[in-house]
Amino acid sequence: MKPHKLLWMFGFLFMISCLGDDDEGGTDLSIPKIRANDNLSVIQPGHFITTANTDTEIPLAFTVEDDSGIQEIKVESHNGFDGHTHGKLLRTKNSKFKLFSFYELIKSEEIQNAKQFTRTSDEGKNIYLDDRNSEINTDDLIIAGPYHFSIQATDVDGNQTRYQDNSTYHTTIYINRSYAPQINVSDVDISGRKISGSIVRNQSHSASSDITFLWIYIEEPNMDNPSQEGNILKEWIWGSSNWPHQFRPNEGQALPDLQQLDLGSLLNDNTELFSNLQGNLLVIWAEDTNGNITVNKLPIN
Incomplete structure (x- = not known):
């Protein structure tokens, strides 16, 4: 065998041996695990949680674990009114x-046990919807609607949870308010092709405004990823939206x-509606002039 071929083979074998040494040396490529606390069945806030009109806080409870040690944990929430483009409100009548x-960064020096961090909802560190949240003033009015929420973790070796494989916990929180459109569905009769219910402006609240947009979809x-939104089968649209959206037309x-x-x-x-309802969700999305959104998701079984 020619000398230069022997040199190439020795170099190749050396590289393989080096890679093996790294593996045997315990190079950490595993990402942190985010899970529910031992006394709970789900992470809080749970998937697609909906607040009551008067709620002032949302429970926050979770556990992060990593064998090599946790470097930091990011907990944050932002608006999801336009899908995932995070655009701006086109207009509002009320500057309040x-x-x-919501944003919280938990650094390693705040974590007593480097391999496990647990947040419980009774620590006084929940997600606040009033002036206990530093981003909200006493007289501010939160725009009601769907907000994306996530918990992301990084370990001391730089391994980070990801959205793509759901190792980053992420979902949608629906914040309801009494000045937003009020949705009530009292009955859905598939065989009779009838639905009873209404969407109203709450005129008893001084901050309410006209209904400007209605999006109803199935x-x-x-089923493969029940923590995330499913596919839209059919949709109907009325009015004009305050929030340009990447997944639907903005006018009807x-x-x-x-x-x-x-x-x-x-x-x-509506034949298309009632023939597609069984086993799916009926979603009613209503907006007002001030940009408030109320979303009602009804499972039809």
Whole structure:
């Protein structure tokens, strides 16, 4: 065998042996694990949690573990009104309205046990929707609607959880408020192709405003990844949205009324709607002039 071929083979074998040494030396390529606390079945906030109109906080409870040690944990929430583009509100009548946001960075020096960090909801460190949140002033009005929420962790070796494989915990929080459109569905009769319910402006609240947009769609649950939104099978749109959205048109046919909408008048005898409802979600998304959004997701079984 020629000398230069022997040199090439020795070099190749040396590289393999080096890689083996790294593996045997315990190079850490594993990412931190984010899970529910031992006394809970789910991470809080849970997937697609919906607040009541009067809620002032959302429970925050989770555990992060990593054998090599936790470097930092990021907990944050931002608006998801336009899908994932995080665009801006086109217009509002009331300057007191502001988007909700939450951000907390937990650094290694704040973590007593480097291999495990647990946050419980009784520590006084929940997600606050009032002036206990440094981003919110006493007279601010949170814009109601869907907000993306995530918990991301990095270990001391730089391994970081990811959105792509759901090792970063992420979901949507629906913040409801009494000045936003109020949705009520009292009955859905698939065989009779009838629905009873309404969407109303709460005129008893001084910060309420006209209904300007209605998006109704049928969502097929994501069975492979139930923690995330599913596919939209059918949709119907009225009015004009304050929030340009990447997954749907922003305008539809004219709304019949800006104060109160009867769901039966809009949807009864809609063959496409009722033939696709069984086993899926009926989603009603209503917006007002100030940009508030109320989302009601109804499982139809």
